Amino acid sequence: MRDRISKALKGHNAEYVEIRLEESQGTQIRYRGRELEETGRTSDLGGNVRALAGGGWGFVSFNGLDELPDRVAQAVSHARLVGGERISLTQVEPHQETVAPEIGKDPRGISIGEKKRVLDEYIDIIWSTPGIQTSTLGYGDRYRKVTFANSEGSYIEQEKVDVTVGISAMARDGGDVQQAGLSVGSMGDFSVTQTLHDDVREVATRAGELLKAPQVKGGEYTVVLDPILAGVFIHEAFGHLSEADHVYESDRLTEIMVLGRRFGGPHLNVVDGGAIPGLRGSYKYDDEGTPATRTTLIREGELVGRLHSRETAAKMGETPSGNARAISYRFPPIVRMTNTLIEPGSGTLQDLIADVKEGVYARNWYGGMTSMEMFTFSAREAYMIRDGKVAELLRPVMLSGNLFTTLENLDAIAGDLDMNQGGGCGNGGQSPLPVSNGSPHIRIQKCLVGGT
Amino acid sequence: MLDRALKVAPEAEVFHVVTRETPAIFEANRLKMLETRETAGVALRLIKDGRLGFAVTTNMEDIGGLVDNAVELAAFGAATCLELPAHTEPPPVAVYDPAIEKISVDDMVHLGQSLIDGIRATSSELLFEGRVSKTVSTISLLNSRGGEVTYTKGVFGVGMEAMLVRGEDMLFVGEHESSCHPISDTTAIRESIEEQLELAKTVVEPVTGSLPVIFTPHGVAGTLLGPLLAGFNGRNIVQGSSPLVGRLGETIIDQRISIWDDPTIPYVPGSSTTDDEGVPSRRKALIERGVASSFLYDLQTACQAGVTSTGNGSRSLGSLPAPSASVLVIDEGDVSYADMISDVKDGIIVERLLGAGQGNVLAGDFNANVLLGYRISNGKPSGRVKNTMISGNAYQALNNLAAVGSQARWLGGSLKTPALYCRGISVAARS
DSSP: OHHHHHHHTSSOOSSEEEEEEEEEEEEEEEEETTEEEEEEEEEEEEEEEEEEETTEEEEEEEESOOOHHHHHHHHHHHHHHHOOSOOOOOOOOOOEEEEOOOOSSOGGGSOHHHHHHHHHHHHHHHHTSTTEEEEEEEEEEEEEEEEEEETTSOEEEEEEEEEEEEEEEEEEETTEEEEEEEEEEEESOGGGGSSOHHHHHHHHHHHHHHTTOOOOOSEEEEEEEOHHHHHHHHHHHTGGGGBGGGTTTOHHHHHHTOTTOBOSOTTOOEEEOTTSTTSTTOOSBOTTSOBOOOEEEEETTEEOOOBOOHHHHHHHTOOOOSOEEOSSTTSOOEEOOOEEEEOOOSOOHHHHHTTOSEEEEEEEEEEEEEOSSEEEEEEEEEEEEETTEEEEEEOOOEEEEEHHHHTTTEEEEOSOOEEEOSOEEEETTEEEEEOEEEEOOEEEEEEEEEOO | OHHHHHTTOSEEEEEEEEEEEEEEEEETTEEEEEEEEEEEEEEEEEEETTEEEEEEESOGGGHHHHHHHHHHHHTTSOBOOOOOOOOOOOOOOOOOOTHHHHOOHHHHHHHHHHHHHHHHTTOTTOEEEEEEEEEEEEEEEEETTSOEEEEEEEEEEEEEEEEEEETTEEEEEEEEEEESSOOOOOHHHHHHHHHHHHHTSSBOOOOOEEEEEEEOHHHIIIIIHHHHHHTTBHHHHHTTOSTTTTOTTSBOSOTTOOEEEOTTSTTOTTOOSBOTTSOBOOOEEEEETTEEOOOBOOHHHHHHHTSOOOSOEEOOTTSOOEEOOOSEEEOOOSBOHHHHHHHOSEEEEEEEEESTTOSOGGGTEEEEEEEEEEEEETTEEEEEOOSEEEEEEHHHHHHSEEEEBSOOEEETTTEEEOOEEEEEEEEEEOO
16 A cells, blocks of 8 residues: 555645545444444545645545545646645655554454443443433444655554543423533543443432522623533633634734733643643644644743644744644544643632632533634533532533633632543534543633523 | 345345535635545445344445444344335435536636625625535435435535634624525625624624524524424434423414425425435424424334334434434514514624534523624614623523514525514623
8 A cells, every 4th residue: 555655646746745544443332211222333444635736725535545646636636726826834854654553441352242231331320310311322432544645755654542432311300301411532442431330320310400400690700610611611712713724814813813912810821732642632643744742822821832734834934733633534634622721720629719709610511612702611510609619509501701801811720630531623524523621620700601 | 235234134224325525615715725525435224133233334345344243233233113114206306406517616616706706895804714515416225125215416505704803803704505506696695794794893782681682594593493403303202301292282382483394395405305214205394383293203213102204314324314304494474674673672683603502402492602693772783792692492482482584594405494583582791
């Protein structure tokens, strides 16, 4: 295969050509209620060619790996049709490497029967909890081998295994339905799915309790976020605007996101990096063959870095950070986050809530979205804070903020960093991309909470 | 492949998809990339000892592995009572216009570029991104009871979004259209974007309280429809998690609302001659004059519920079918959009949402940031509201209905709806 790829990369008359081939196998198991709803196995084989010629990009994706030279010719001819002003790429040293996967307990070595036995235990726990109306449980594992080669001489093979579990329990009282849930994931280790018994029990119990919980009254609150939700917060509130492809074509956004600008207090430090090891967003090379790095985005409240592909780095005159990622061979790489986190300060949850007379303590994530300036994120679990103590359970809350004020209002960061590995990120139709994010407990003043 | 599968299982179905998609991608007001995406794959579903096995591959050289995988999984698969449909004569539903093949890449590029240039002629600070694309797919379905369907669908789409940054204020406006016919006239897209720009020209003080809210067609799609449809999904009915269980025939919302699921409308991208399990397409009311009339079932949920499939089995290549709406049509009412607005003393218009669908959708709840919305003061739109959230319950909102718009419009290829004007929606804002 290496010879065929090398041959196809020759004599194309383009400024740059890359070929990315991918082979993947996955297993999905899904329950609805007590019953299995779906067990499936997916096997995928395909590739793409991306070419830069005459200033434009051409991209071709396909199943079946015959006719590689024709695919290259097609991508180059697409690129020439685009034309226009010159796109350049920052130089990256070509690499040749075969990267062995980091695998703990490999899910591929575990039979479907054994996987089901583990999940059945969680189903039993949920259904032995009083008041449960129904539940969903989804398990997935996916092995990917990606071969990347470009016309500059890079040839990189990388393998990865991704494992995820999502569980949701629903309780019902007449027309009122409430749900609670959890999601976990891992890069290559099935064993994270084997020890969720206590968490599942807690989720099932909470679903019932939510039926009796009140909804928060909408308005501004002092909000304390747990590490999981705070990770989602920093991903949505700030992370997406640090992706250079959102700003590099806009003079105005480039001014707003100028390096050196202050976004928060001196206690705020934010980092992203595929080179942070052992997490779901970790890798050695991105999908353009650029080595992953660890990029400080905010240091002591000041914007000091951003995430780049080779194209955005060239355009902005900055260093490529190895953040060009594609969810599969069907898509060209775009700038994406990897493992994003708020670095720890000091203290505990108790320190953060001690002075709060009335506020909201929000935990665990349901989802989040951003339009860059404004963003929302939602908690699966929320409590009132009253007189410095966590008080009554609330129905799940949705929080909303504004990039320019909410980070400034982030006034306290505890020391208990934890990473959320259960998430996936969507952007440009590519979802869910494995990422992780994390933070210690944080406190935000005047955060908008939706409610009745 | 069906023959091979039938050697190891009594019932089987092969679902084969070939797709060729050609998008012209625009970024920063100009053409950035041309793509061709080809996908070919096959999914095998089989039933053995009353259990479902399922496997899918895009590697056509490994059909043996596909059959082995499906059989192995059937031993641990979902229990089923479903019966694959025998051959029938489904209704003819036109979803392929050969003219779509004749549109050249140059034509597509020109269409997108002139749309961008036309709007920027008067609003030069706008930064556009978007795509003009055509997709041709051939779907083939074959099962062990003689069921057989093959059809080709062509879809042409134009979608553009523009960002306008003033100071630290970011405004996003956009519109999209899709059809099985080639789109050559982008006037409606341009007018919609220009109207959004006009209404959002100034930012006004947001407003808080229990307020009248007008949902534009986009607002209806983004806020009310998802939570409402979840209640009609056969899966949620079978599991008892829908608030509508046992309530067919009851009036659940205002009697001015009728909602149809109709996959037989010609040249609409969501239409097709059968569903993805080979069950013939038909039009049915989900809600007729406020009364819950029909749920949405595929074969599996229909057999679990003891009814017949409504022809709403929907699947992508990679997963088993699941119940889903096909093409939704909400009947028009009798109040013009202008009259709705002039009726509101103090309230908002909701156009686009951010983060909808994150709440307790099953119960009908919605809760979202208003990405694009306008305040109405004394019967007139007065400007854009920001930092605003709306929340509520779709059933309650549609029981507190002030008016149904008199002009429905198509959004993309699977929904046609008028604007809806509701009272007493909770609006929270940060001033």
